[in-house]
Amino acid sequence: MSEVTMLATRAREAATALATTSTEQRNRALLAMAHALIAKQDEVLSANAADVESARQKSTPAPLVDRLELNPQRLKAISEALKSLSVLPDPIGEVVAGSRLANGIWLQQVRVPMGVVAMIYEARPNVTADAAGLCIKTGNAVILRGGSMAVRSNLALTRVLSAAAVGAGLPDGCIQSVESTEREAAEELMGLHGMIDVLIPRGGAGLIKSVVENAKVPVIETGVGNCHVYIHETADAAMARRIAVNAKVQRPGVCNAAETLLVDSAIHERVLPPILKELEEHGVTVFGDEKTRALGAIMRIQPATEEDWATEYLDLKIAVKVVSGLDEAIRHINTYGTKHSEAIVTEDYMAARRFLNEVDAAAVYVNASTRFTDGGEFGLGAEIGISTQKLHARGPMGLTALTTTKYMAMGSGQIRE
Numbered sequence: 001m002s003e004v005t006m007l008a009t010r011a012r013e014a015a016t017a018l019a020t021t022s023t024e025q026r027n028r029a030l031l032a033m034a035h036a037l038i039a040k041q042d043e044v045l046s047a048n049a050a051d052v053e054s055a056r057q058k059s060t061p062a063p064l065v066d067r068l069e070l071n072p073q074r075l076k077a078i079s080e081a082l083k084s085l086s087v088l089p090d091p092i093g094e095v096v097a098g099s100r101l102a103n104g105i106w107l108q109q110v111r112v113p114m115g116v117v118a119m120i121y122e123a124r125p126n127v128t129a130d131a132a133g134l135c136i137k138t139g140n141a142v143i144l145r146g147g148s149m150a151v152r153s154n155l156a157l158t159r160v161l162s163a164a165a166v167g168a169g170l171p172d173g174c175i176q177s178v179e180s181t182e183r184e185a186a187e188e189l190m191g192l193h194g195m196i197d198v199l200i201p202r203g204g205a206g207l208i209k210s211v212v213e214n215a216k217v218p219v220i221e222t223g224v225g226n227c228h229v230y231i232h233e234t235a236d237a238a239m240a241r242r243i244a245v246n247a248k249v250q251r252p253g254v255c256n257a258a259e260t261l262l263v264d265s266a267i268h269e270r271v272l273p274p275i276l277k278e279l280e281e282h283g284v285t286v287f288g289d290e291k292t293r294a295l296g297a298i299m300r301i302q303p304a305t306e307e308d309w310a311t312e313y314l315d316l317k318i319a320v321k322v323v324s325g326l327d328e329a330i331r332h333i334n335t336y337g338t339k340h341s342e343a344i345v346t347e348d349y350m351a352a353r354r355f356l357n358e359v360d361a362a363a364v365y366v367n368a369s370t371r372f373t374d375g376g377e378f379g380l381g382a383e384i385g386i387s388t389q390k391l392h393a394r395g396p397m398g399l400t401a402l403t404t405t406k407y408m409a410m411g412s413g414q415i416r417e
Contacts, residue, residue, distance in 0.1 A: 003180055004188040008195040010173030011116045011141040015197075017171040018139045019113050023090040029136055029168040034082035036164035037129070037157075041075050047156035048125060055123070055149055063253025063315050068123045068150055078126055081382045082133045091399045092139050106410040111403040113139035115197035119384070120145045120186055120211055122203035125153035130375075130382040131200075132161045132175045138402040141174045143196070145189055147203070148181035155179060190215040200397075202385045205312065220397070223362065223388030225255030225340040226312045227370045230329040230355070232346035233266040239367060240345040241275050247343065247369040249282040253314045255386060256341045256363075256373040260309060260319040262329045265291065268322045276301075276320075284316045291322035309336045326351050330358050337361060339388040341370040362388050362395040 001009070018026075037044065048070040055065050091111045098108040117140045121127045128144055135142035146154035158177035166172050178185050190199060193216045201211035205224045212221055229247050231240045247258035263272050273295055279286060286292070287304040295301070301320075308319040309332070323329045333342050343365035344355040352366040363373040373396060375383025380398030387393045393401035 002188060004178055004185050005192070005195075007143050007173075007176045007178060008116065008189075008192050011143050011176060012195055014171040014173035015113070015115045015139075015141040018136075018141055018174055019115075021139060021170065023092070025169055026090070026136055026139065027086040029165045029170045030082050030086040030133055032164040032168040033129075033133065033136070033161045034079040034086075036160050037075055037079045037082070040160045041072060044075060044153070044156045044160060045070060045072070047152040048150075051125075051150050051152045060149070061253075061315055063251075064123060064149075066251070067253045068125065068153070070125060070153065074126070078129045081376060082129065084376075085133050085137045085382060085399075088137070088399065090137070091403050096405055103414050104412060105414055108408045108410075109405050110408055111400070112406045114402055114404055116141050116143065116195065117384075117402060118143045118145070118189055118192075118196045118199045118217070120189065120199065120201045120203075120207065122147040122207060123149035124202075125150045125157055127202055127384075128154045128157040128177070129161065131384050132158070132165075134382055134384045134399060134402055136165060136170065136174065138399055140197075140402055141171075141176075143176050143178065143189065145178040145186055151179075151181050187214065190217065193217050200385050204314075220385070220387055220393060220401070221389040222385035222397075223255060223340040224312050224338045225257065225386075226260065226310060226336060226338040227256060227258050227341045227343075228260045228262055228329075228333050228337060229258045229343045229345065229370065230262040230323075230326075230333070231264060231267070231271055232326060232329075232344055232348060232351050233264040234347040234351065235264075235267070235271065235345040236347060237267075237271045237274070240271055241278060243343065243345055243367070243369050244275050245278050245282070247371055248279065248284060248318050249316065250369070250371055252316050254371075255312070255314075256370050257314070258318065258343070258370050259311060259313050260321065260332075260336070262321050262323050262332060263292075264326075264329075265322050265324055268292075269295070272320070272322075279318065282316065284318055286318055286320055288320040289322060292320045312338070326354060330355065334358075334360050340386065341365070341373040343368060343370050362386065 094111040096109040162175040196217045288301040341363040375396040383396040
C-alpha cells in the first residue's frame with residue numbers, strides 16, 4: 001500500500017469516529033492543539049528556519065519567503081486562531097430547515113461533516129494549522145499535502161497538532177500530512193475517488209488549474225487573486241491613496257493584494273501622481289498604460305502589456321490603467337479579474353451600488369482595501385481557503401463550508417402508496 005493510500009485509509013477510519021464526537025471533545029482538542037504550538041514552538045521554528053534558509057539559497061522572491069516564514073509572533077497568532085475556533089458555534093447538528101410533511105413525517109435538514117478533507121497547497125505553513133483546526137472543529141479528518149518549499153515546517157506542525165489532538169481523545173489519523181513532495185503523490189491523492197470526500201487546492205494558478213483539470217474527487221476551487229482597486233471620479237484623493245497603497249504593499253505576496261489599479265480619467269492627473277510616488281517609495285514596479293506613462297517624470301514606469309492586466313504578481317509589482325469611467329472599469333474587472341476581491345473608492349452612492357451589483361467577485365468593497373478578504377477578518381475564526389467558484393461555497397471558507405447536510409426523517413409507520 002502506498003503512503004497516500006495508507007493515509008487515506010486511516011483518515012477514513014478516523015472520520016467515522018470523529019463524526020460521533022461531541023462539540024466539547026473537539027473544542028478540548030483545539031485548545032490542546034493551540035497550547036502545543038506554543039509549548040513546541042522551538043521544534044516548529046527550527047524546522048521553519050531550515051525551510052526559509054533553503055528558499056533564500058534558491059533566490060526565492062522576498063514576498064514568497066515572507067509567506068513561508070514563521071516567528072514567535074506568527075506562531076502565537078496561529079495558536080490564538082485555534083483558540084478562537086474553540087469558542088465559535090459548532091455547525092455540526094445545526095438544523096438548516098425542518099417541517100412536518102402532509103403524511104405526518106417530521107423532516108429535518110441537518111449539518112454533518114464532509115468526512116475526509118484533503119488539501120494540496122504551496123509555501124504557507126499557516127495553512128497547515130488553519131486547515132487542521134477547521135477540520136477538527138467540523139468533525140472532519142484531514143490529509144495535508146504542502147509544497148516542497150515548506151515541507152519541514154508542515155511536517156513539524158502536523159506532528160505537533162496531531163499528537164495534541166490524539167492526546168485530547170480524538171482518533172489517530174484525524175490530522176495527517178503526506179511526506180512525499182513528489183508530483184506522483186499529489187496525483188494519487190487527486191485520484192482517490194471514494195476515499196476523499198472533497199479536495200481543496202490552495203496556491204498559484206498552475207496548482208489550481210492542475211487540480212481542477214485532473215482530480216477524480218470533488219474539488220472546491222480556491223482563487224487566484226488578480227484583484228483591482230478602482231478610483232472613481234468622485235473619490236476622496238487621500239482615501240484613494242491610502243487604500244491603493246495598502247492593498248498593494250501591506251502584504252504583496254497574498255491572494256487578496258491588489259494587482260491592478262484603475263483610475264478615472266477625469267481625475268488621474270491629480271490623484272495618480274501621489275499614489276505613484278508612494279508606491280515607488282515602497283519599491284513597487286509599475287506597469288502602466290499610455291496615460292499612466294505620460295506621468296513618467298514622477299517615476300520610471302514600464303509599459304503594460306495585455307498579459308499584465310491578467311497577472312497575479314504576488315510581488316511588489318502593479319499594473320495601472322486610466323479608464324474612461326465606471327463602465328470601462330467594470331468591463332475591465334469582469335474581463336481580467338479572477339472573481340476574488342475587487343474595490344471601488346467613491347463618494348457616489350449610485351456608482352457604489354452599481355459596482356457592488358455588477359462586478360462578479362466573491363468579495364466586493366466600497367471604500368476599503370481588498371486586504372480584508374480573510375476568514376479571520378470576516379469573523380470566521382480562520383479559513384481553509386477563499387473560494388472563487390459559485391457552487392457550495394464562495395469567498396472565505398470557514399466552518400459551514402466544511403459541512404454538508406443530511407435529511408433526517410422521523411415517521412410513525414408511513415408507507416408510500
